[in-house]
Amino acid sequence: MTSSDRRGPRQVPPPQGSNPRPAGHYTRFIPREELSGFSNWTPDAFVGLADEAEPLPTGLRRTPPAPVEPPPAAPPPNTLVGPSEEDWLQRVQDARQQGYQDGYRDGLEALDAARRQHLQQVTAQFAGLAAAFEEQMAALEQRMADAVTATALTLARQVVRSELSQRPELVRQVAQEAIGAVVLSARHLRLRLHPDDLALVAADDGELLRSREVQLQPDPGLQRGGCVVESDLGRVDARIAQRWAQAVAVFGAELPLQDDPAGAAETA
Template sequence: MRSSNRAHPYQRFIPREEVQAVQAWTFAPVDEATLAAQRAEAEARERAARAATEQQLQEAQARGYTEGFEQGRQTGAQEMREALEAPLREQAAEQARRLAAVLASAEAELESLRARVADELLALACDLARQVVRRELAQPLEPLRAAVTEALGELGEEAQPATLRLHPDDLALLQPVLDELLAGRRVQPVADERLSRGGCVLESPLGVVDATIERRWARALATLGRSEPWQPAAAGQETGDG
């Protein structure tokens, strides 16, 4: 009697309708010659891979060497340029400092020269003005008349009576026109030998109008920033006596 525990047919076979895809499986030969050929082929591929890897390493080393050499060359060139330029920059800075010092000294000398020239020009102008005034005083009537007229012009009614002091020679020179100059004014002319010729002093209860040649000369020079006396020789003599 057969056993009832017989395997179901589906346990040994797969129905066609349940098969989705089928691929043939071919068993490779396993003889020694084939295996040796496979091993040789694998070793060849491995050697080729090692050779390629070594080639890549060599190329990478070569590139690294080239790049490193170029970078080192540029760095060295930069350092050399900086080493060469440093003393040149220092030398240029020193030359610039020296040039600035020379220019400053030249400017100071030029300014001093300008001051000396200006002072000499003013002194020359004063000498020329002194000569012009002296030449005008050689014919003293008009300059003296102008000085007296200017002094009287500052005399108001409340400042009278007043005294007009003149050098004796000037008083004699003005005598013909004195009445005309003093018309309507209570002014007494007085000779005073202490005064220089060419000027006058008008004294009144309200003060003194100094119209002497020395005073007018000092006022004229004050506008130029100078204080030279009318008679330099006399001033030098007074300084020496003092």
Template sequence: MSSNIIPKEQLSAYQRWELNSLDGSARTTVPLPTAEEVENIQQQAYQEGFAAGYQEGKGKVDAELARLAQLMSALGGALNQFDETLTQNLLSLALDVAKQMLREALRVRPELVLPVIREAVSGLPQANQHPHLKLHPDDAALVRSLMADELSHFHWKLIEDSRVERGGCRVETTNSEIDATMENRWERILVALGREGAWLE
């Protein structure tokens, strides 16, 4: 059995360790902070923490304000779109109601075609004579009975045309034509309102 003891001659340089004296002469003393220094440290830590919290909070507030501004902008756009849609829907409803009321008025009071005829004829150039009035057969019979004097005096000729809807007429001469049909008059109203549509829809 081999020995684990190393002879002194084989040992390399070494340093001897010794326990320090217990009387305190060799101890390093760490100075403790004074109450004023502790207070200064606390004040500095508070100010640094406050500044860091303020910057972090300001960043969050700025981000929230930017998000709110974006939401308000989107809401404004949505409200504008809603207003436009509502306006268009109300206009469509008003036009539908007007069309139905006009049709009902012409059914109840078919003589409303008379001012339409007079207005159309007055739009002809003065040089034109003897216009031909194209009317729905039912309107033609009404005009013969209510405008007999004017027909005779101005030499207006009535032509029955079932393609002309009641309440409207076409006035034709050799050189000109005026379309006062319900379809054409309704289309002019829609164009004035920036809309499209047909009288018979």
């Protein structure tokens, strides 16, 4: 650039007939023909001017500014990193192992519950069978006891019948036991017997009959082998059928001494 460039643009008079009023800079367009000593500006137009300028004294030289360090780069944002393939495989393996253990435990619990339930069912069945068996055994024992009792009573009845027919003198002992059962303060004792037994008792001159002043009275309504003692204080029933019924009642059975009900009827 020349010295004319440093003086500024040349002033051009306004055209004739225009407003004589002064105008400021850049109030009109300046044609290219009116300009001289110029050149186009480029970014490197000032390169070399600093070298042509006179150097400054040492004391006035400016220290070049220190280079500015760029700010540190911002840390990258936290990025979520997914599990790797090995992690996925390990997770799958752990899940499979955990599932196996859970299934094995649940299977054992289910098996134990089924075993307990089956054991309870079997125990209940055995308990029912045992109860039924005990009930049947009790019924069988009762039937056997009844059968044994009936057999024993039947044999005893046969023995009593045989004794009465073969040993009619036993009526004396029966009469003495009946008179001995009457209290000593009783008076007016009367002994009723079958007519056939009366002769056997009358033939005996027992001390008991004489001391108690017992009056003998025949009674055809009584069976042989038994008697009835009456007094002013009460009576003693020593009929053989009555004594037999009392003995049979101890066993909870009913077995008449005579098979014929008509023949078994006696007067009281």
